[in-house]
Amino acid sequence: MPQSTLPLPPLDWLRSFEAAARLSNFTAAAAELGLTQAAVSQHIRSLEERLRHPLFIRLARGVELTPEGAAYLPHLQSAFATIANSTRELFEPRTIQSVTIRSPISFAVLMIAPKLAQMASDLPFVQLQIETIHTPADYGERSGGLDIRFGTGSGSFPGRQADRLTREALTPMAAPDLARIPDWTALPRLTVVGAREMWGEWFAAARMKPAIAPAHKFDSFVAALEAAKHGAGMVLGSRPLADAALRDGSLVALSDFALSGGAGHYLTAPSGAHLSRAEDDVRHWFATVFGQHMAERP
Structure with missing residues (x-):
């Protein structure tokens, strides 16, 4: 029995x-x-x-x-x-909670904005407030809250815990009509001022000697990318930020060589901080959505 x-x-x-x-x-x-x-x-x-x-x-x-x-x-x-x-x-009834996140303007426009409809579906009780920054100094003295920061590793952000969202790869890109010229290195170079000026490093790593060409300067990658789409010259495309432009054909890669130094975007929060329920939901959502994006990237 x-x-x-x-x-x-x-x-x-x-x-x-x-x-x-x-x-x-x-x-x-x-x-x-x-x-x-x-x-x-x-x-x-x-x-x-x-x-x-x-x-x-x-x-x-x-x-x-x-x-x-x-x-x-x-x-x-x-x-x-x-x-x-x-x-x-x-x-338990949930009320809508606001979460502030500071982000480089290029990441906010090219990565977060296209995903907001999905976030609204996945996190219906979260209202995102995005504050865009142009330089590291724009983060200011505020140490709390969630930030998107660019760096070479989680150790780049003292006092903050970090979840990797992207792994950058740099590739020259231009509008389709410009890409047809015989010597694309002679195209005007669209540059981003400051630490993100990487044309010299790219040509050195690719073992290529660029032609002498004019350079137009922008204070954000998203502005340089828009100019490239309109035929103003070639941009050193930061992937995955530029992936959508490659997919829709508004830009084409000029070389198969990609420069990758391990840098990328991270979602950061103060180490040991007690995040609100909504902030914790956002943190896990970003890590899941963009982590999957990295795995699926060509």
Whole structure:
């Protein structure tokens, strides 16, 4: 004959046991649960009889868990936490919460904006407020909150935890009509001022000698990219930011060589900070969506 299954103890017995074990006192457990001490004592006695094992050693003042009780307690606490979390997620009314995120303007326009409709569907209780920055100094003194930052690794951001979102690869690109000329290195070069000026590094790594050509300067990559789409010259396209332009044909790659130094964009937050529920949702959403994007990139 099959062995009989031990019946699941009633929930009120288990709640009395958990509270008494956590507080090491039946009277304190009764006060927390809104019961009498006699009721808690009866619940625990009934539970011990059901399990056929003593769970407490009764002392002159308070109680102490037996080895069986100590082994049982963490399983119950885990189960209660799971039930509480599931109940909260499924039935607790949620209000719309605003999350501020600072981002380089190019990442905001080329990466975040195309995904906002998906975010609205995936995170209906999040209202995103995007503050665009042009230089690292624009992050200012505010150390809290979520930032998109560009760097060579998570160690680039002291005092902040970081989730990688992109891995940059640089490739010359131009509008289709310009790409047909015999010597594309003679095209006007569209540059981004500051640390993002990488034409010299690209030609050196590709072992090519560029022709002498005029250079037009922009203060953001997204502006240089738009100019390239309109035939103003060639841009050193930062992928995956420029991937959409390659897919829709508004730009074409001028070379098969891509320069990659391991740099990329990261979603950062203060190390050890307690993020709000909405901020934590956004952080995980960005890591999932853009992490998948990296895996699918050609």
